Amino acid sequence: xxxxxxxxxxxxxxxxxxVGICVQMRTVTSTASRMGRTYAENELRDSVLKxxxxxxxxxxxxxxxxxxxxxxxxxxxxxSEASENVKAGLEQNNMALGFxxxxxxxxxxxxxxxxxxxxxxxxxxSLVHYSDLIEVINALKNAGAEAVSVNGERIVNVTAITCxxxxxxxxxxxxxxxxxxxxxxxxxxxxxxxxMHGGYIxxxxxxxxxxxxxxxxxxxxxxxxxxxxFEYAKVVE
Amino acid sequence: xxxxxxxxxxxxxxxLILTTVMFTxxxxxxxxxxxxxxxxxETELRTELANWKTKYEExxxxxxxxxxxxxxYQSQVSNSAESETILEKELNETxxxxxxxxxxxxxxxxxxxxxxxxxxxxxxxxSIVNExxxxxAEAISINGERIVSNTEIAxxxxxxxLINGNRIPAPFTVKAIGDKKYLESAITIKGGYIDEMxxxxxxxxxxxKDIVEIPAYSGKIKFEYAEENK
Numbered sequence: 461x462x463x464x465x466x467x468x469x470x471x472x473x474x475x476x477x478x479v480g481i482c483v484q485m486r487t488v489t490s491t492a493s494r495m496g497r498t499y500a501e502n503e504l505r506d507s508v509l510k511x512x513x514x515x516x517x518x519x520x521x522x523x524x525x526x527x528x529x530x531x532x533x534x535x536x537x538x539x540s541e542a543s544e545n546v547k548a549g550l551e552q553n554n555m556a557l558g559f560x561x562x563x564x565x566x567x568x569x570x571x572x573x574x575x576x577x578x579x580x581x582x583x584x585x586s587l588v589h590y591s592d593l594i595e596v597i598n599a600l601k602n603a604g605a606e607a608v609s610v611n612g613e614r615i616v617n618v619t620a621i622t623c624x625x626x627x628x629x630x631x632x633x634x635x636x637x638x639x640x641x642x643x644x645x646x647x648x649x650x651x652x653x654x655x656m657h658g659g660y661i662x663x664x665x666x667x668x669x670x671x672x673x674x675x676x677x678x679x680x681x682x683x684x685x686x687x688x689x690f691e692y693a694k695v696v697e
Numbered sequence: 698x699x700x701x702x703x704x705x706x707x708x709x710x711x712x713l714i715l716t717t718v719m720f721t722x723x724x725x726x727x728x729x730x731x732x733x734x735x736x737x738x739e740t741e742l743r744t745e746l747a748n749w750k751t752k753y754e755e756x757x758x759x760x761x762x763x764x765x766x767x768x769x770y771q772s773q774v775s776n777s778a779e780s781e782t783i784l785e786k787e788l789n790e791t792x793x794x795x796x797x798x799x800x801x802x803x804x805x806x807x808x809x810x811x812x813x814x815x816x817x818x819x820x821x822x823x824s825i826v827n828e829x830x831x832x833x834a835e836a837i838s839i840n841g842e843r844i845v846s847n848t849e850i851a852x853x854x855x856x857x858x859l860i861n862g863n864r865i866p867a868p869f870t871v872k873a874i875g876d877k878k879y880l881e882s883a884i885t886i887k888g889g890y891i892d893e894m895x896x897x898x899x900x901x902x903x904x905x906k907d908i909v910e911i912p913a914y915s916g917k918i919k920f921e922y923a924e925e926n927k
Contacts, residue, residue, distance in 0.1 A: 463700025467707045474711030478718055504742040511749035518756040525763045532770035533787075536780035543781045546788055553791035555925055556846060556918040563926040594823050602849035602859075606923040617796070617846035620831035632748070644923040680926055687755050688794040692802040693835040693874045695793055696910065 519685075558616040558684030562607045564644040566679040567651050569596060569661075571639040572670040586668030588639055590623035593630075595660045596641060603653030605643040607681045611635040614684040631686055647675040796845040796914040800836045802874040804909035805829075805881055810868040810900040817867050817899065819852045822860075825871055826850070828890050832883035834873040836911045840865045843914040861916060877905045 537547035554560055571593075574586035597615055600608055608615040613630040622629045629635065643650055654661050654673060665671055766787065773779035792798055807825060809817045826844055829837055837844040842860040850860055857864035873880055884890040884903065894901045 464703055467700065467704035470704065471707040471711050474708070474715065478711070478715045481715075482718055501739055501742060504739065504746060508742060508746045508749060511746060511753055515749055515753040515756055518753060518760055522756060522760050522763060525760065525767060529763055529767050529770070532767060532780075533784060536770060536773075536784055539781065543784055546781065546784045550784065550788045550791060551925070552920070553788065553795055555920060555923075556795055557791060558846070561926040562920075562923040564923040566922065591820070591824070594827055595820070598819075598823055598849055598851070601847050602851045606847070606920050615846075617794075617844070618830060620827055622831055632751070646922060681923075685752075685756075687758055689758070690793065690800075690835045692804065692876060693793075693800040693911075694802055696799045696801045 557688065558607075558614045561680060561683045562644060563678060563680050564606070565647045565677050566605070566642065566644040566675075567647055567654065568672075568674045568676055568679065569641040569643075569654065570670075570672040571596070571637070571641070571664065573637050574668040574670060588637060588664075588669055590621050590628045592660075592664060592669070593628070593639060593641075594621055596654075596664075599654060599660050600641070600643045600645075600650060603645065603650045605645040605650060607644045609642045609681045611640055612682055614682055616684045616686075618686070618688060619684075631684070642679050642681055644679055644681055647677075651675050795918060796836070796843045797917075799913045800874055800911045801908060802835070803877045803907050804834070804872065804874040805877060805884075805903060805905050806909060807871040807873075807884065807901065807903040808868055809871065809894075810902075812898070812900045815897060815899045816855075817858075817869055819850055819858060821894065821899065822850050822858065822869060822871070825884065825890055828883050829871070829873045829875070829880060832875060832879045834875040834880060836874045838872045838911045839869055841912055843912055845914045845916075845918065847918055861914070872909050872911055874909050874911055877907075881905050 533547055533550070537543040555562065571588045573588055593610060597608055597610070610630055613619075613633055613635060615630070619631050627634055627636075651673060653659070656662070661671055661673070766783075769783050770780055773783060789798075793800070809821055809825075811817055822839060826837055826839075839850075839860055842848070842863060842865065845861075848861055850858060853859045853864060857866055858869075859865070881903070886892075891901055891903070
């Protein structure tokens with residue numbers, strides 16, 4: 461009789477122990493995974509910072525080297541008039557490739573998603589899409605823009621604008637609203653062409669997109685930080 | 698005797714339950730770990746990390762190029778004729794990137810045609826140029842007009858599209874040099890360019906080629922309003 465009691469007691473104790481361990485483990489797991497997660501995130505954050513630092517360092521290094529190269533080109537071109545012309549051509553080319561920061565007159569266009577819901581049923585049309593950016597840049601080029609940037613990203617010949625979900629990328633860099641498009645050229649001509657009745661900006665306004673256009677005397681457009689690399693194309697003489 | 702058996706059985710049972718619960722617990726732990734890795738924040742951080750790595754690598758490439766140019770100039774510092782040649786070499790290279798040279802290489806040719814229902818418009822061309830650039834196209838032309846940094850693709854009337862200031866009628870032949878597999882998949886991807894064109898009943902044909910020839914830009918990129926900010 462007493463043995464039965466002991467057995468029952470042991471059984472109950474074991475059961476309670478199990479429950480206890482279960483509860484305990486569950487708590488431990490949730491804290492551990494939360495901690496583990498933040499730990500992993502911190503690790504990642506650290507490496508992101510580390511790579512960014514490496515990039516910054518390489519960037520500074522490049523600036524120094526480029527300045528040195530410029531000096532060497534200078535020395536190389538002083539020998540003759542012909543070489544001076546070559547150097548001037550090279551400088552012009554580097555500017556056209558987007559390798560220098562440029563300054564000049566022009567216009568600034570700001571595009572924002574509609575702030576209030578328009579009476580249109582299609583809400584999507586009142587948002588700024590990647591296609592809108594491509595169209596506006598194209599319209600600027602058509603009006604003779606010499607340099608264009610969107611949110612600080614220089615638009616060069618190899619620039620692609622992509623859209624994945626609701627993230628727009630230019631030169632593989634994320635850009636978001638408001639979109640500030642800077643263009644250097646004749647401010648009168650650019651302004652006139654872009655505000656033209658029936659033009660693309662007109663269409664955007666009709667769709668409910670908030671558009672601001674401003675003529676400016678001085679606009680600075682940053683340089684392109686990417687690379688040009690031809691692997692497949694060969695020059696045909 | 699009977700009491701001993703009861704005791705052994707109840708202890709055995711309790712141990713069995715305990716073991717089962719523990720194993721279940723271990724399984725759950727494993728599963729939670731997997732979902733923890735896939736959280737949004739971490740994914741974002743991973744993308745960010747990959748992004749900076751790519752940027753750094755690009756910067757390294759540029760740095761190496763600049764360094765080798767410096768070395769070239771320095772090795773010829775006493776020989777002015779030689780350093781002139783280096784300058785010219787640099788000029789030629791930038792000419793190539795800008796579109797001033799006729800190029801040849803593997804790539805793709807896409808033909809866009811008007812049909813009885815639809816006509817090819819500006820966006821069809823702007824869009825394919827953008828897609829091809831994204832796929833790493835090194836040179837692009839439309840009906841012999843080289844696409845350069847200041848090229849416009851504009852609508853003029855209903856029959857022409859203006860490219861580099863020239864009126865171009867349909868059909869449009871878009872040529873691109875680059876990795877032919879990338880270029881092909883960039884436009885044939887599900888829901889991509891060709892799918893979209895078909896959705897609008899537009900006529901698109903393409904051919905992957907080992908040799909695509911792309912003419913040079915006949916104009917010159919000029920700056921009247923922009924100057925270098927030193």
